Amino acid sequence: MLSGGTPSAEPTASKEVAKTATSSAAPAMAAEVAPPPPPKPDPAYVVAAKTRKKIPFWAMATLSLLPVWAFFYLLAVSPQEREATGPMAIGEAVYGACASCHGAAGQGGAGRVLHEGEVLKTFPHIEDMLNYVYTGSQPFVSAGLAVYGDPTREGGAHAPLSYNGNAMPSQGETWGGGLTNYEILGVVCHERYAIGGADPKSEQWAAEFATWCSEDSEIFAALQSGAVNFDTLAETFSMLETPPREIGTQPRASK
Numbered sequence: 001m002l003s004g005g006t007p008s009a010e011p012t013a014s015k016e017v018a019k020t021a022t023s024s025a026a027p028a029m030a031a032e033v034a035p036p037p038p039p040k041p042d043p044a045y046v047v048a049a050k051t052r053k054k055i056p057f058w059a060m061a062t063l064s065l066l067p068v069w070a071f072f073y074l075l076a077v078s079p080q081e082r083e084a085t086g087p088m089a090i091g092e093a094v095y096g097a098c099a100s101c102h103g104a105a106g107q108g109g110a111g112r113v114l115h116e117g118e119v120l121k122t123f124p125h126i127e128d129m130l131n132y133v134y135t136g137s138q139p140f141v142s143a144g145l146a147v148y149g150d151p152t153r154e155g156g157a158h159a160p161l162s163y164n165g166n167a168m169p170s171q172g173e174t175w176g177g178g179l180t181n182y183e184i185l186g187v188v189c190h191e192r193y194a195i196g197g198a199d200p201k202s203e204q205w206a207a208e209f210a211t212w213c214s215e216d217s218e219i220f221a222a223l224q225s226g227a228v229n230f231d232t233l234a235e236t237f238s239m240l241e242t243p244p245r246e247i248g249t250q251p252r253a254s255k
């Protein structure tokens, strides 16, 4: 039979004992300990070391981020890591809508073959290709033009609707197409330089690439900003070293 009061009585008692023991022992111990000897004065160089400005605590954390910074710095400055922008990048994206007929690599399908120099044979000058992609097949037929592109084309001139009778859909606004002028330039750059086989570093194509398709093409920038269009571009840029020829938005024979 345990009563509720009994267990609590014992801890209280032992606490009191402990208290008494401590208070009686403390003065005795304090008396035995000798006063500490006065500290030796620090030499001047130790004082200097102790009092000079320390490296702040956050410096270590900051320094530990140095490799991270170095990684991104190298990523940013190495040219091969840079993302492509400008006409070629836009053209690659726009070409997605052309690939269903012309093939992802320009190998042809419902639309004509573009790769291995084929499209360059049809359009030795980029201006004529811009005009044709803007316009499409039907306006050439309506205008009674027997040929589009180079009439002396190696392998024979291309007549509108001569490829299984299929039409190249009009891309420019005048003819109900959905592409802006700069998008047409972008996709034409892609077809000539990424698919068609023109080498931007070659003597034959370097000037055309720099003027129309490079990242710092002034013509592309002016089309993108809306400062010029396919009708006004030739006149605006007539001062360039390789001045552009007329493009136009109406079907026309290649020059």
Ligand code: HEC
Pocket (backbone or CB within 6 Å): 094, 095, 097, 098, 099, 100, 101, 102, 110, 111, 112, 113, 118, 119, 122, 129, 133, 137, 149, 158, 159, 160, 161, 162, 163, 166, 167, 168, 169, 171, 187, 188, 191
């Ligand atoms: C619906 C299918 C189709 C689509 C989509 C299409 N094309 Fe075509 N494309 C053709 C056909 C067909 C021809 C040949 C037209 C003719 O004979 O009149 C052609 C011809 C061309 C030519 C001339 C090639 C040559 O050497 O004669 C170019 C350049 C061209 N297309 C660019 C484009 C571009 C750029 C796009 C996307 C913006 C595109 N095409 C989308 C069907 C298509």
